[in-house]
Amino acid sequence: MDQAGTQTVGILDPRVEPELESFSYDDQIVRMFTLATLAWGIVAFLAGVLIATLMAYPSLVPDLQAISVGGFEPFAWLPGGPLSFGRLRPLHTNAAIFAFAGNGIFAAIYYSTQRLCKARMFSDLLGRLHFWGWQLIIVSAAVTLPLGMTQGKEYAELEWPIDLLIAIVWVGFFGVNFFMTLARRRERHLYVALWFYIATIVTVALLHVFNNLWVPAGIVHWARTGEAPSPDLFMKSYPVYAGVQDALMQWWYGHNAVAFFLTTPFLGLMYYFLPKAANRPVFSYRLSIIHFWSLVFIYIWAGPHHLHWTALPEWASTLGMIFSVMLWMPSWGGMINGLLTLRGAWHKVATDPVLKFFVVGITFYGMSTFEGPLLSIKAVNSLSHYTDWTIAHVHSGALGWNGFMTFGMIYWLMPRLFQTELYSKKLAALHFWIATIGMVLYVLAIYAAGITQGLMWRAFDATGRLTYPDFVETVTVLIPMYWIRVIGGVLYLSGALIGAWNMYKTWKSRPRSYEVPVHSAPRLSAEPPAYPRAQSRMTNVVGLGHASDKFLQALWHRRLEGMTFKFTVWVIIAVSIGGIIEAIPMFLVRSNVPSIASVQPYTPLELTGRDIYIAEGCYNCHSQMIRPFYWETKRYGEYSKPGEFVYDHPFQWGSRRIGPDLAREGGRKSDIWHWLHFEDPRNVTPNSIMPAYTWLLEDELRFDEIQGRVDAMAMLGVPYGDAVLDGAAPEMAREQAAEIAARLEGQGGPPAADTQRTKAIALIAYMQRLGTDLYREPPVAQDEEVEDAAD
Amino acid sequence: MRLTDLVSGANLDLFATVSMGIFLLVFTGVVVRVLTMSKRNTHDAANLPLDDGTTPRHPVKERRHG
Structure with a gap:
């Protein structure tokens, strides 16, 4: 574009200084x-x-x-x-x-x-x-x-x-x-790619801050004792939210991390790099505007669809589902806009590896964003949730959309950044094909695994019993599919290694020094262009008609597009509305989390065991959420209630079941069963794929640091009694550990003296507590005790 | 009266209705905006990535490596 052209993007502004400024780009950071x-x-x-x-x-x-x-x-x-x-x-x-x-x-x-x-x-x-x-x-x-x-x-x-x-x-x-x-x-004009970047930056900041409000236990310990905490305790924190509210915040964050970290910036990437690679403008700029505003407004509402059929209130779940289904439209608008940008350039796709990656990447975006709303429909979700279907969905998005868009961009950038020819187009094409085959193998195998799992979990025989009562049966049947996934993953990895080799060889042939072109463009005037005020073209109508006519001329939006600050504010408003309308009722409406009198805080030892459960990442395979389905209550027991999780900082509902649900694990198995299970799961479940946790049987607990954990929880409102807060937590933990160790010895386990200080004992304490509060007698309040005594 | 009382007293339908109302309002505004854009504006905007807008005048050496 020539100099005049630079100035005439948008409406001519006579106040723009004609004087040119020289500048160069910082490509080293790229x-x-x-x-x-x-x-x-x-x-x-x-x-x-x-x-x-x-x-x-x-x-x-x-x-x-x-x-x-x-x-x-x-x-x-x-x-x-x-x-x-x-x-x-x-x-x-x-x-x-x-x-x-x-x-x-x-x-x-x-x-x-x-x-x-x-x-x-x-x-x-x-x-x-x-x-x-x-x-x-x-x-x-x-x-x-x-x-x-x-x-x-x-x-x-x-x-x-x-x-x-x-x-x-x-x-x-x-x-x-x-x-x-x-x-x-x-x-002057902010191109649509920049809008997506703006949405990314402000929304990720909001998500990160609000989902990561915590109390660090190590700092609490240090403030109380004046002693430096161990590295483990120093790093440990508890979120300010608990149970249902924590789940809502987490999946508001989790879903929108997908939206604003893995979608909007990649759409910005698509809107810039695809036209560059195809050498033609985006198919419809108008569609891109609708795409942008609809997407950023709707996406933020969809988080609760990750919590269907859980203890999350029904209204929030349904709201998440409706907006998820609505999300289909803008997502496909974006996909269609991307693919149609290649109109008249499809012949290039056959020979250009960059376009190959982009076309398959955008196609996977379309497939993932079709599948996402599908999975958010509650009936479908009852089958898919906690199964590998979700994993397949995530990987079709991550490997196909994110991976291929990134590789396409890298191949386009390589010759430009290193100012030389791409080392090998053939290797780039090989990378494309090998990664595509790997991805298809991966995704198809895991789809099959997910649907198999879901169907097996809900299967009943003619007598009304679960057809597969042993959970491990529903796992071992998937092993062949898991091996296909390994092959698919190896192929995808091999493609990336080929890409790395191609980049290395391209980089090797770079010039001795990079040329840095100097560009020139006129400075932008400090004031935005003087867009003319809209004049009503209507006659003989009332004031409302005039106002509508001026609005419809939309010069106000034209001005907005040139104003970064105001534009950003509108983006913040658009992305905040959904979060606010979902979060405020969730935190303030009392009926969302009916309290259960018998639910009490974890004991100091159980709390420490819970921290070990979290540290070992048990939530990656085990859920703690029994859904209100007959096939779940039959297998695991009474369905989970919101009031059971009020002291769970953080919630541990999980999102996947490679192992069985643990919400009502307490009392189902003996202590010795757990001990042997940690030692080697195959001791008690021959075909289990769970790893052994031998170190838990040997590592010693830091009883002296338990008080810091309890104090941090108390700061969050967990009602530990005065005795616990007066420094009694370590002693209480020792006593409970000794009881469990003695029980373990009585069941044929190792001598209590050898086990009572181990981490495994704390974890057993936690496991045996899970889900049992519902069946306890509520504690009797002190004044009631006095009345009883008087009677 | 506390905010909790106020929100707890409100019918939950209200939140869903307000949500849909806001969405329809925003969506209508965007559609109106898009339908009334001039072709010249959309053409210029769509071409921005293709016209990096700058013409290299003279390459200069920045730094040496290797």
Whole structure:
């Protein structure tokens, strides 16, 4: 575009200074994020393949530890805990979402924002701080998650110090840099890709802050005793929300992390990079506007569909379902807009690997966003929830939409960033095909696994009994499908490795020094263009008609599109409405969580056991939520009530059942059964795929730090009595541990002296408490006791 | 009267009705906006990614590596 053209995008503004300014783009930051994307992508896929293999072959890690070569055991150093499924699964999801997709969207945003704004990023320093800060967050996650330091909330596992770092990096470095770049732009109109980026930045900040309000137990311990807490306790925090409210907040966050971290920035990416790759403008700019506003408004409401048939109140669940179904329309509007952008350019798809990736990526977006609303319909959800169907759905989105859009962008960027030809188009095509085949294998196998599971759980025989009463039967039947998933994952990983090799070879052939083109564009006037006031074209009508006519000319929106601040405010309003209307009644309407008099706080030992349950990531395989279906109550017992979870900071309802539900586990099995089960699940359930937790039988509890945990819970309103708060918690925990250890010994277990200080005892205490409050006698209030005595 | 009392006293239908009303209002506004945009505006806006808007004048060396 020529100089005049630059100024004439939109309505001509006579006050724009004609004087040109020279500037260049900061592509080094894009190179850094692109390299990080690929590197972390390989780590995420590798972790995925590892945990997929652990599900098909659970003794993989112990077997590796036992390998001996002439007496030398090369893998003996492998620790059991950090490589167990429960700890590695969050590592995989966090690496895929925040490391791979995160670095990918930053590369896209840094590249396209500069060009769409005709301005260098506001600050190179903020860009570097953002990059290194984000990598530090990822490394911190990679260290803390395998060590069992987790908040126990899916996709929000990272503990409070890392949460603080995320807030600083996201808002202080990335957000400031982005919005200041918009403020200094030389293009008046904000292209639709930038709208999606704005929505991403403000909404992720809101989600992150409101879902990560906590009380750190280590700080409470330090304030009380003046002693430094252990690393475990220092990192430990409890969310301010409990039970039903925590579940609503978590899935408001969880669903919208998908929306505003894995969807909106990728749509921005699509709206910029697809037209570039196809060399034609987006099919319909009008459709993109409808797409944007509908999507950001509707998406935020859909979170409760993750909690259908749970203890969440019916109204919230139904509201989530309705908005989820509505979401289908804008999502498909976006998909159609993307695919039709290729009108007249379809012949290029056959030869251009970039377009290949984009076309399949957008197609997977269409499939995932069809499937999402389908799964949100309550009847469908009753079958799909807690099964592998959800996992297949997530991976069709993550591998197909996020992965392929990212790889397409990287292949488009590679020659431009490294200022040389792509090393091999054939290798890029090979990457495409091998990853596509891998993805299809993965997704189809896991769809089959999910539907099989769902149907087996609800199957009854002719006599009215469960056809598959042993849960493990519904797991072992899936093993062949899990092996197909491993193969699919290996293929997808192989594709990424081929991509990395292609990038390395391309990078090797870069010029000795990069050329940095200098561009010029006129400075934007400080004042927005003087758009003419709308004049009514109507005659002989009342004032309302005039007002409507002026509104319909829509010059007000034209002005809005040029004003970053006001535009951002409207986006915040659009994304806040859904959250506010769902959250306020949930927190304030008393009937949402009817109280149950017999439900009491966990004892200090049970609370500590619960923290171990969270640290080991048990929620990744076990739910604690019995739905009101006959096939569930028959298998697990009475369905779960909202009032049972009022002291659960955080809630542990889970989202998946690789193992059975544990909501009413208390009292169902003996203590010795649990002990042997932790030692090796195959001791008591021959075909179990659960990992062994041998370290729990040996690791000692820090009784001296239990008081900090109890005090932190008390700060959140959990009514521990004065005796507990006066420092009696450790002693109470010791007493209960001794009782359980003695019971264990009596059931043929190890001597009580050897077990009463172990973590396993605390976990047994928690397991034996689960779901039992409903059947206890409510405690008698003191004044009633006095009255009884008087009688 | 506390906010909890007020919200607890309200019929829950109200929240769903308000939600749908807000959505319809916003959606109508956006559709109106889109239908009334001039072709020139949409054309210019849609072409922004293709016209990075800048013409490289003279490449300069920034930094050396390797």
